[in-house]
Amino acid sequence: MSMIAAFYSNKSVLITGATGFLGKVLMEKLFRTSPHLKVIYILVRPKSGQTLQERVFQILNSKLFEKVKEVCPNVHEKIRPISADLNQRDFAISKEDMQELLSCTNIIFHCAATVRFDAHLREAVQLNVIATQQLLLMASQMPKLEAFIHISTAFSNCNLSHIDEVIYPCPVEPRKIIDSMEWLDDSIIDEITPKLIGDRPNTYTYTKALGEMVVQQESGNLNVAIVRPSIVGATWQEPFPGWVDNLNGPSGLIIAAGKGFLRSIKATPMAVADLIPVDTVVNLTIAVGWYTAVHRPKSTLIYHSTSGNLNPCNWYKMGLQVLATIEKIPFESAFRRPNADFTTNNFTTQYWNAVSHRAPAIIYDFYLRLTGRKPRMLKLMNRLLRTISMLEYFINHSWEWSTNNTEMLLSELSPEDQRVFNFDVRQLNWLEYIENYVLGVKKYLLKEDLAGIPKAKQHLKRLRNIHYLFNTALFLIVWRLLIARSQMARNIWFFIVSFCYKFISYFRASSTLKV
Ligand SMILES: CCCCCCCCCCCCCCCCCCCCCCCC(=O)SCCNC(=O)CCNC(=O)[C@H](O)C(C)(C)COP(=O)(O)OP(=O)(O)OC[C@H]1O[C@@H](n2cnc3c(N)ncnc32)[C@H](O)[C@@H]1OP(=O)(O)O
Ligand SMILES: NC(=O)C1=CN([C@@H]2O[C@H](COP(=O)(O)OP(=O)(O)OC[C@H]3O[C@@H](n4cnc5c(N)ncnc54)[C@H](OP(=O)(O)O)[C@@H]3O)[C@@H](O)[C@H]2O)C=CC1
Numbered sequence: 001m002s003m004i005a006a007f008y009s010n011k012s013v014l015i016t017g018a019t020g021f022l023g024k025v026l027m028e029k030l031f032r033t034s035p036h037l038k039v040i041y042i043l044v045r046p047k048s049g050q051t052l053q054e055r056v057f058q059i060l061n062s063k064l065f066e067k068v069k070e071v072c073p074n075v076h077e078k079i080r081p082i083s084a085d086l087n088q089r090d091f092a093i094s095k096e097d098m099q100e101l102l103s104c105t106n107i108i109f110h111c112a113a114t115v116r117f118d119a120h121l122r123e124a125v126q127l128n129v130i131a132t133q134q135l136l137l138m139a140s141q142m143p144k145l146e147a148f149i150h151i152s153t154a155f156s157n158c159n160l161s162h163i164d165e166v167i168y169p170c171p172v173e174p175r176k177i178i179d180s181m182e183w184l185d186d187s188i189i190d191e192i193t194p195k196l197i198g199d200r201p202n203t204y205t206y207t208k209a210l211g212e213m214v215v216q217q218e219s220g221n222l223n224v225a226i227v228r229p230s231i232v233g234a235t236w237q238e239p240f241p242g243w244v245d246n247l248n249g250p251s252g253l254i255i256a257a258g259k260g261f262l263r264s265i266k267a268t269p270m271a272v273a274d275l276i277p278v279d280t281v282v283n284l285t286i287a288v289g290w291y292t293a294v295h296r297p298k299s300t301l302i303y304h305s306t307s308g309n310l311n312p313c314n315w316y317k318m319g320l321q322v323l324a325t326i327e328k329i330p331f332e333s334a335f336r337r338p339n340a341d342f343t344t345n346n347f348t349t350q351y352w353n354a355v356s357h358r359a360p361a362i363i364y365d366f367y368l369r370l371t372g373r374k375p376r377m378l379k380l381m382n383r384l385l386r387t388i389s390m391l392e393y394f395i396n397h398s399w400e401w402s403t404n405n406t407e408m409l410l411s412e413l414s415p416e417d418q419r420v421f422n423f424d425v426r427q428l429n430w431l432e433y434i435e436n437y438v439l440g441v442k443k444y445l446l447k448e449d450l451a452g453i454p455k456a457k458q459h460l461k462r463l464r465n466i467h468y469l470f471n472t473a474l475f476l477i478v479w480r481l482l483i484a485r486s487q488m489a490r491n492i493w494f495f496i497v498s499f500c501y502k503f504i505s506y507f508r509a510s511s512t513l514k515v
Pocket of ligand 2: 416
């Protein structure tokens with residue numbers, strides 16, 4: 001019997017960010033392994049014209065939750081959506097709901113965050129710092145609370161190259177930043193943002209670091225732990241391999257490469273691709289919840305959920321496997337034949353951006369215009385290049401994360417718990433994982449049916465023929481222009497033609513002699 005699963009039976013759990021990528025997998029696993037869990041409160045905001053109930057209904061009816069319904073048929077009764085906006089004071093939670101949360105919650109998993117790299121500092125501070133502070137305040141009024149688990153990121157200290165499982169202070173105290181957000185206007189915030197984030201690449205990593213400081217400074221007597229995942233990818237094993245539902249991290253780029261938009265990307269091929277499957281992060285998080293509540297460590301423990309130091313994979317190996325899988329299982333209606341490569345310096349990156357990204361987009365837009373349609377490819381390509389520029393930092397640096405606490409926790413688990421809540425990344429077979437990831441992107445993100453593979457292959461053959469035709473035509477045009485204008489080109493041309501003629505004559509003569 002799993003001790004961890006038994007621990008969560010009859011517990012009331014509060015999850016923020018439950019509608020997000022990580023939150024959904026966390027909820028799924030909790031229900032599947034602890035069907036006798038009392039209730040999961042989720043703080044949800046109405047979004048895209050959907051009510052809370054509609055949002056929950058959509059999640060429960062997704063493929064991700066199919067297995068849960070078998071072991072926990074009344075799962076819909078155990079999810080209690082609470083209307084909340086983490087950007088509002090007291091999260092805009094009604095008095096009755098707040099009362100229930102304060103009196104019943106046993107465990108909190110705080111996953112909500114803005115993960116956008118281009119978020120305005122005010123917005124990122126609001127959600128990643130102030131909301132964390134408010135949640136801690138709420139937690140301090142919960143008499144039954146046993147553990148508060150905060151999800152941060154392994155990149156919160158990406159300005160360092162070796163990162164231990166400790167909290168590194170930022171130069172300006174979070175309280176000062178929070179106060180300044182109240183009276184500074186947006187233009188001044190824009191001006192000071194680069195100075196505040198310093199050598200971090202964006203407001204996201206900076207505010208996640210501030211969030212950790214808030215957890216350290218304002219957790220009082222609470223039992224708190226922090227989980228720091230690296231780049232969270234599709235599921236490895238559970239509830240089934242390859243599940244993914246958003247474009248963050250590598251998923252968007254896998255699509256861009258598979259559809260033939262992405263032809264080159266600036267990357268350091270041998271740098272560690274520190275990907276971590278979402279189900280591995282979730283298993284660790286659930287185990288951390290149990291350990292923190294049961295063992296009550298004296299200080300706040302930080303757990304790195306990373307792969308690099310135990311089972312490293314580099315970007316080269318990952319890129320090759322992505323391309324190999326796409327060749328086997330192509331995506332539908334590709335723009336060009338998938339064939340991406342890594343560049344290693346700014347000059348070649350700019351060159352390939354012009355030649356392989358923008359030029360084909362301009363040509364395609366020209367074709368769209370000629371056929372009376374609205375041009376759109378250049379706009380799309382520029383957007384992709386902007387996205388790539390924001391991700392580039394993470395594929396051109398390497399980090400070393402120590403994982404002592406995570407390994408300690410693994411050793412504390414019973415063999416049964418190690419099996420049910422497996423977060424031992426050493427067992428991960430990268431090639432198999434990446435293949436399933438690409439397949440998952442095709443099935444769950446692009447919603448493409450595998451029955452369409454022969455048609456997709458046919459389309460790629462057509463693209464290859466167009467490619468050859470286009471290149472031959474281009475070569476002939478350029479050559480014709482050169483011959484018309486340059487004596488040297490004419491001389492080379494006559495030399496090649498006479499050489500070919502002589503070669504053919506010699507070949508003919510020798511074959512006649514043999515006969
Ligand atoms: C030798 C062999 C070589 C072979 C090469 C083969 C290459 C194959 C690919 C290999 C993979 C390489 C992967 C590298 C991945 C590196 C990822 C690093 C991530 C570091 C994570 C840090 C960990 C964290 O803690 S954070 C969580 C992760 N957060 C994110 O990833 C957020 C990133 N996204 C953003 O910040 C924004 O979306 C932004 C700024 C990129 C774009 O904002 P904008 O307002 O312009 O647009 P959106 O409205 O958000 O979206 C517009 C448009 O773009 C699509 N899109 C969004 N995100 C991505 C994405 N990551 N990749 C691609 N496309 C994306 C989005 O869907 C929209 O499309 P529409 O069609 O317009 O709807
Ligand atoms: N994905 C990754 O690669 C990594 C993620 N992490 C961390 O993991 C955690 C989860 O990330 P992930 O699941 O990928 O992110 P998502 O963007 O998928 O999910 C974010 C969640 O936060 C919720 N949220 C955002 N703003 C508000 C608000 N104002 N009020 C209520 N809820 C809000 C979203 O709700 P809604 O659905 O309404 O938008 C959503 O449920 C984050 O803390 C992130 O920093 C760490 C490392 C890597």
